[in-house]
Amino acid sequence: xxxxxxxxxxxxxTNSKIQISGDRVDLSSVKMDISPYxxxxxxxxxxxxxxxxxxxxxxxVGSAGADKVLKGVKALGVDNIVRLDYDGFMDSxxxxxxxxxxxxxxxxxxxxxxxxxADTGAGSTGPGIAERLGWGSVSNATEVKFAxxxxxxxxxxxxxxxxxVNLPAVVSCDKGSIKVRKSNVKGIMMAKRAxxxxxxxxxxxxxxxxxxxxxxxxxxxxxxxxxxxxxxxVAQLLRDEANII
Amino acid sequence: MTETIVIAELSxxxxxxxxxxxxxxxxLLGTNCTIVVPCADSTIADKAGKISGVSKVIAAxxxxxxxxxxxxxxxxxxxxxxxxxxxxxxxxxSKDLAARLAARRSISVIQDVIAIEGGNLSTPIYSxxxxxxxxxxxxxxxxxxxxxxxxxxxxxxxxxQVIDTTGNVTTALKExxxxxxxxxxxxxxxxxxxxxxxxxxxxNFTHLEEIADKLGAAVGASRxxxxxxxxxxxxxxxxxTGKTVNPNxxxxxxxxxxxxxxxxxxxxxxxxxxxxxxxxxxxxxxxxGIVATWEDALPVLSSSLANLMA
Ligand SMILES: Cc1cc2nc3c(=O)[nH]c(=O)nc-3n(C[C@H](O)[C@H](O)[C@H](O)COP(=O)(O)OP(=O)(O)OC[C@H]3O[C@@H](n4cnc5c(N)ncnc54)[C@H](O)[C@@H]3O)c2cc1C
Numbered sequence: 001x002x003x004x005x006x007x008x009x010x011x012x013x014t015n016s017k018i019q020i021s022g023d024r025v026d027l028s029s030v031k032m033d034i035s036p037y038x039x040x041x042x043x044x045x046x047x048x049x050x051x052x053x054x055x056x057x058x059x060x061v062g063s064a065g066a067d068k069v070l071k072g073v074k075a076l077g078v079d080n081i082v083r084l085d086y087d088g089f090m091d092s093x094x095x096x097x098x099x100x101x102x103x104x105x106x107x108x109x110x111x112x113x114x115x116x117x118a119d120t121g122a123g124s125t126g127p128g129i130a131e132r133l134g135w136g137s138v139s140n141a142t143e144v145k146f147a148x149x150x151x152x153x154x155x156x157x158x159x160x161x162x163x164x165v166n167l168p169a170v171v172s173c174d175k176g177s178i179k180v181r182k183s184n185v186k187g188i189m190m191a192k193r194a195x196x197x198x199x200x201x202x203x204x205x206x207x208x209x210x211x212x213x214x215x216x217x218x219x220x221x222x223x224x225x226x227x228x229x230x231x232x233x234v235a236q237l238l239r240d241e242a243n244i245i
Numbered sequence: 246m247t248e249t250i251v252i253a254e255l256s257x258x259x260x261x262x263x264x265x266x267x268x269x270x271x272x273l274l275g276t277n278c279t280i281v282v283p284c285a286d287s288t289i290a291d292k293a294g295k296i297s298g299v300s301k302v303i304a305a306x307x308x309x310x311x312x313x314x315x316x317x318x319x320x321x322x323x324x325x326x327x328x329x330x331x332x333x334x335x336x337x338x339s340k341d342l343a344a345r346l347a348a349r350r351s352i353s354v355i356q357d358v359i360a361i362e363g364g365n366l367s368t369p370i371y372s373x374x375x376x377x378x379x380x381x382x383x384x385x386x387x388x389x390x391x392x393x394x395x396x397x398x399x400x401x402x403x404x405x406q407v408i409d410t411t412g413n414v415t416t417a418l419k420e421x422x423x424x425x426x427x428x429x430x431x432x433x434x435x436x437x438x439x440x441x442x443x444x445x446x447x448x449n450f451t452h453l454e455e456i457a458d459k460l461g462a463a464v465g466a467s468r469x470x471x472x473x474x475x476x477x478x479x480x481x482x483x484x485x486t487g488k489t490v491n492p493n494x495x496x497x498x499x500x501x502x503x504x505x506x507x508x509x510x511x512x513x514x515x516x517x518x519x520x521x522x523x524x525x526x527x528x529x530x531x532x533x534g535i536v537a538t539w540e541d542a543l544p545v546l547s548s549s550l551a552n553l554m555a
Binding site: 012014015017018020025036037091092093096118119120121122123124125126127128129130131132135136137138139140142151152153155156157158159160161162163164165166169175176177206207208209210211212213214215216219222223224225226227228229230231232234235236237238239242244245 | 256257312313314315316319337338340341342343344345347348349351352353354355356357365368369370371372373374375376377378379380381382383385415416417418419420421422423424430433436460479480482485486487489493494504505508511514515516517519523528530531532533534535536537538540541542543544545546549550553554
């Protein structure tokens with residue numbers, strides 16, 4: 001029986017347009033969704049449970065609005081859903097501290113998460129929590145196998161490394177070749193009635209301050225040519241103007 | 246000012262030029278730059294001693310550095326690195342290490358820094374759709390994107406101090422599966438040529454490979470190409486759920502330029518787009534756009550490059 005945790009995060013749908021008002025990103029009219037890599041983390045967590053037996057608990061950090069993501073994964077077959085209630089900015093030290101505390105309190109054997117969240121793109125949470133817990137970790141896992149201990153593949157400079165991992169451990173998940181399951185009506189109905197276990201947290205005060213959020217500098221308009229023969233002009237420009245060739 | 250520590254970036258067992266870029270970044274953040282070189286064989290650290298603007302080089306010598314293990318690497322590096330602002334590269338492995346090192350020291354980590362100005366650090370957020378500027382009080386660990394800072398020169402002369410170190414390994418390498426092709430991976434390449442659904446069939450990717458071989462480039466793909474054709478592996482995918490790349494030149498062929506594809510390649514220095522649809526969104530981001538089918542454009546591009554490079 002394995003006690004499995006999976007970390008999920010609510011982020012703007014990757015199709016959405018990001019707008020700035022004042023010096024902050026304005027997400028008020030943006031559709032929110034589960035961060036794409038977290039879907040692979042949830043799938044691996046559920047496959048792990050199906051192979052070894054146990055329970056899967058999904059944990060998120062956020063305000064009540066983030067319950068939607070928890071209900072979404074509940075509908076896929078996650079057993080328990082937990083939200084660490086916090087609305088506001090946390091730096092990586094704060095976030096990892098409260099998550100590591102929750103993982104310790106829950107007595108988990110393994111934590112799955114996405115390789116990075118689609119908003120920050122940082123990818124610090126998985127390895128950062130593992131370090132705080134004194135656990136091993138593998139990041140960017142493209143394949144996870146559960147027979148005779150945990151075996152994880154991840155890409156490296158020299159090819160795909162296949163490693164065996166001692167539990168407890170944190171595995172941050174990349175896309176790989178698994179297909180993620182979709183929820184059915186029964187799952188969705190059940191998830192609607194499910195209770196979110198909401199917990200208060202008090203992170204250490206941040207050492208990072210957000211000064212501003214701005215649009216990326218606009219790129220000057222490019223040059224556009226018609227017809228395949230213009231590839232010759234472009235090759236020339238790559239040498240004379242861009243100094244690349 | 247604060248001490249800075251650069252963790253040398255290695256490629257194929259050697260210190261890579263990215264390390265020189267990290268030294269430039271470190272010298273914008275503080276003074277007294279120490280380079281820590283994780284190594285099993287300390288002779289590779291000699292190269293770090295030649296980088297200008299460095300006051301100390303530590304070869305952290307340990308057998309744990311023969312294979313990557315996040316826990317052991319962080320422990321071994323932490324034990325030899327002084328306190329200060331730690332600077333690493335933003336490769337997948339180094340970001341992982343950066344997060345570990347920061348957590349070990351109970352400080353924060355700022356990943357993927359693309360600018361340092363007046364003490365503020367800039368990082369892309371929402372896949373580069375916006376930029377966040379932050380300030381940090383006290384020490385932190387910072388990973389810096391490649392191709393952003395000019396590399397420090399190799400005209401220094403700093404002695405290398407070898408320190409034996411070790412760490413507790415938590416993963417065991419069972420097997421290393423070599424990549425099928427000899428070609429560079431997109432995450433390592435300075436030039437990338439990518440194909441999308443518009444390539445029609447996976448066999449047509451050979452036209453991209455031919456140009457890639459001329460340029461020493463990697464071949465990438467859109468998700469539509471990866472999802473549609475088994476022959477195109479996920480390791481080639483660029484974008485939101487693929488790799489984020491930052492090359493000097495990115496050539497997009499038969500790729501429409503969906504927002505999730507842009508998420509992975511919009512920070513490329515130069516972007517060339519070949520697409521038969523003049524209204525394809527990719528053209529809004531291209532420095533040089535060619536409105537044509539790839540069937541028409543690629544042979545011309547290939548022969549023109551051959552002439553220019555002859
Ligand atoms: C959560 C999420 C994550 C995603 N992650 C990624 C990701 O990581 N990477 C990614 O790429 N996408 C990603 N996508 C998918 C993305 O939205 C697009 O569907 C995808 O990028 C489209 O790929 P494409 O440009 O190859 O195909 P299409 O959009 O079908 O475009 C094909 C293009 O080829 C052109 N064309 C056709 N024939 C020719 C010809 N003979 N010569 C020249 N041009 C031709 C057409 O004009 C068209 O512009 C993601 C989507 C979601 C929802």
